[in-house]
Amino acid sequence: MxxxxxxxxxxxxxxxxxxxxxxxxxxxxxxxxxxxxxxxxxxxxxxxxxxxxxxxxxxxxxxxxxxxxxxxxxxxxxxxxxxxxxxxxxxxxxxxxxxxxxxxxxxxxxxxxxxxxxxxxxxxxxxxxxxxxxxxxxxxxxxxxxxxxxxxxxxxxxxxxxxxxxxxxxxxxxxxxxxxxxxLPQSLDDYPFPDFSLINHLDYLVILTSRGCPYNCSFCAQKMVSMPFCQRSVDNVLAEFEYHYEKFGLKDFAFYDDALFINKKTHIEPILKGLLERNIDVRLHSPNGLFARQIDETLANLMFESNFRTVRLSFETSNLARQKDICSKVNNFDLARAVRNLMDAGYEPQDISAYVIMGLPGQPISEVEQSMEFVHSLGINIRLTSFSPIHRTAEFQRAVNMGYISPHIDPLLTNKSIYPLVDNPDKFEIFRQLRNRAGELNKKIRSN
Ligand code: SF4
Missing domain, CATH: 3.40.50.2300 (Response regulator)
Incomplete structure (x- = not known):
C-alpha cells in the first residue's frame, strides 16, 4: 500500500x-x-x-x-x-x-x-x-x-x-x-467526510456545506480557487454534523462556506431545523461574512434558536457606488434590515458584527469612516479588515493600473498587515487611527 x-x-x-x-x-x-x-x-x-x-x-x-x-x-x-x-x-x-x-x-x-x-x-x-x-x-x-x-x-x-x-x-x-x-465522486455528497481524527487535539470542528460562491467580488479569489457554486444535500450535511458531534463530543462548529445563505429555503433553513429536530446541541460560527440580504425574520429566528453564536455580516462599505463596483451583494438597507431581524429574534448588539474594508485602491479614508459610523449607528460591532491585493483579481489589477503596485509584486508585500506601506508610508498611521476609532466605537456598543 x-x-x-x-x-x-x-x-x-x-x-x-x-x-x-x-x-x-x-x-x-x-x-x-x-x-x-x-x-x-x-x-x-x-x-x-x-x-x-x-x-x-x-x-x-x-x-x-x-x-x-x-x-x-x-x-x-x-x-x-x-x-x-x-x-x-x-x-x-x-x-x-x-x-x-x-x-x-x-x-x-x-x-x-x-x-x-x-x-x-x-x-x-x-x-x-x-x-x-x-x-x-x-x-x-x-x-x-x-x-x-x-x-x-x-x-x-x-x-x-x-x-x-x-x-x-x-x-x-x-x-x-x-x-x-x-x-470518483460525481457530486459533493459523494465525497467522504473530512478525516478530523488526524488532528492531534480538537477544540472545535469545521464544516463546509457548499463549494464556491455565485458572486464575484472585485477583491476575492474564490472563482479561481473553488469549483462553480454547488451545495451538498441537507441530509448529507446533517449526517456529518451528527457523525462528528457524536465522535468528538464537541459543540463548536464553524462553517467554512463562502455563500452559506444562498438558496436558504432549501439549504441553511432545513439544516438549522434539522439540527434542532435531532437535538444536536451545537454552537455555530461563521468566520466568513454572511449575506445580510438573506436574513429575513424566519432565518433570523432559526439562527437564534439553533445557537448560531458568531454572526459576522458581509458589508465592506456604505458607499453605494463602491457596493455596486464590488458586486452588489449587499446595500445599506439590507444590512439595517438584517440587524433589525436579528435583534428582534433575540440577539444582543454585541453578538453581531459587520465587516468594513479599508485600503481598496482609490478608496478615500472618509468612505471608511462613514462606513464605520453607519455600522455603529445600527448598534453592532465593526470588524475592520485591511485590503490585501490578491494576484489576478480585479482589485489587484486596479492597484496596478493606479500605479500603487507592480504587476510583478512579491506576494510578501501584499500582506494585509503591511500593504498600506507599499505606496504611502503615512497610510500606516492613518490605518492605525482607523483601527483605534473602530475599537472606540465597539467599546461603546459593549458598554451600552
Ligand atoms: S461573496 Fe464572499 S466569497 Fe463570494 S465573491 Fe464575494 S467575497 Fe468572495
Whole structure:
C-alpha cells in the first residue's frame, strides 16, 4: 500500500490567530486517499498542542498559535514589526518527518500567497530528510500564482483548484496504478467526510456545506480557487454534523462556506431545523461574512434558536457606488434590515458584527469612516479588515493600473498587515487611527 504524507505548513507572518483554522482541504483529501486504498500520514505544523503544554483556549475553541520570532525576509527588512513563524518548532517537524520516512509521496497545502515562506521551508526540509520522494504542492497559493510557486517552491508537481479528484488521478499516474474513474465522486455528497481524527487535539470542528460562491467580488479569489457554486444535500450535511458531534463530543462548529445563505429555503433553513429536530446541541460560527440580504425574520429566528453564536455580516462599505463596483451583494438597507431581524429574534448588539474594508485602491479614508459610523449607528460591532491585493483579481489589477503596485509584486508585500506601506508610508498611521476609532466605537456598543 502506498503511503502519502500530508503536510499543513507553518504560517510566516507578522500576526496570526487560530480563528477556527483547520486544513479542511487536506482532511478531505485524507479521506479520499483512504477510500482509494492509500495509507495516510499527517503533519500539522500549526498543531497548538505539539509542545505538550496545554495552550490557552479562548472562547469557542479559538486561540493563539505558538509563535517564534524569526529573521525577516530581505524584502521586509524595512518593516518596523517582528516577523514570526507560527506553529511547531522546526526540530519537532524534522522528528515528525523522520517518523514518516516510509512515505511514497508528500502533499503540501498552501493558503495565503504571502505565507509562501512557510511552504518553502517545509519543502526544503522534506527534500533534505525524505530525499527522492515526490513532492506535490496544492492549495490556494499554488492555484492563484502557480508560476511563482513553481519557481520559488520547486515542487515536483503542482495541483491547482479543488484537489480531491486531481490528487487521486495524479498519484495513479505517478505510481502507475490503474484507476476506476467511475469510483470518483460525481457530486459533493459523494465525497467522504473530512478525516478530523488526524488532528492531534480538537477544540472545535469545521464544516463546509457548499463549494464556491455565485458572486464575484472585485477583491476575492474564490472563482479561481473553488469549483462553480454547488451545495451538498441537507441530509448529507446533517449526517456529518451528527457523525462528528457524536465522535468528538464537541459543540463548536464553524462553517467554512463562502455563500452559506444562498438558496436558504432549501439549504441553511432545513439544516438549522434539522439540527434542532435531532437535538444536536451545537454552537455555530461563521468566520466568513454572511449575506445580510438573506436574513429575513424566519432565518433570523432559526439562527437564534439553533445557537448560531458568531454572526459576522458581509458589508465592506456604505458607499453605494463602491457596493455596486464590488458586486452588489449587499446595500445599506439590507444590512439595517438584517440587524433589525436579528435583534428582534433575540440577539444582543454585541453578538453581531459587520465587516468594513479599508485600503481598496482609490478608496478615500472618509468612505471608511462613514462606513464605520453607519455600522455603529445600527448598534453592532465593526470588524475592520485591511485590503490585501490578491494576484489576478480585479482589485489587484486596479492597484496596478493606479500605479500603487507592480504587476510583478512579491506576494510578501501584499500582506494585509503591511500593504498600506507599499505606496504611502503615512497610510500606516492613518490605518492605525482607523483601527483605534473602530475599537472606540465597539467599546461603546459593549458598554451600552
Ligand atoms: S461573496 Fe464572499 S466569497 Fe463570494 S465573491 Fe464575494 S467575497 Fe468572495
Amino acid at each position: 502506498k503511503k502519502v504524507l500530508l503536510i499543513n505548513p507553518w504560517i510566516y507572518d507578522f500576526t496570526a490567530y487560530d480563528l477556527w483554522s483547520k486544513p479542511l482541504g487536506l482532511l478531505y483529501i485524507a479521506s479520499m486517499l483512504k477510500k482509494f486504498g492509500y495509507s495516510v500520514g499527517f503533519i500539522d505544523c500549526l498543531d497548538k498542542y505539539a509542545t505538550g503544554v496545554k495552550p490557552k483556549v479562548k472562547q469557542y475553541g479559538t486561540g493563539k498559535f505558538n509563535r517564534n520570532v524569526i529573521e525577516k525576509p530581505k524584502i521586509l527588512k524595512h518593516i518596523p514589526r517582528n516577523y514570526a513563524r507560527y506553529g511547531i518548532a522546526e526540530s519537532n517537524f524534522i522528528e515528525l518527518l523522520q517518523k514518516h520516512s516510509d512515505s511514497d509521496a508528500v502533499l503540501v497545502t498552501s493558503i495565503m500567497t504571502y505565507w509562501y515562506p512557510g511552504v518553502k521551508r517545509v519543502v526544503e526540509l522534506v527534500r533534505e530528510h525524505l530525499a527522492d520522494v515526490p513532492i506535490i504542492l496544492g492549495g490556494i497559493y499554488s492555484t492563484i500564482i502557480p508560476e511563482h510557486a513553481e519557481k520559488i517552491i520547486q515542487p515536483d508537481y503542482i495541483i491547482t483548484g479543488p484537489g480531491e479528484i486531481k490528487i487521486i488521478r495524479l498519484l495513479s499516474e505517478i505510481f502507475d496504478i490503474s484507476l476506476d474513474e467511475s469510483k
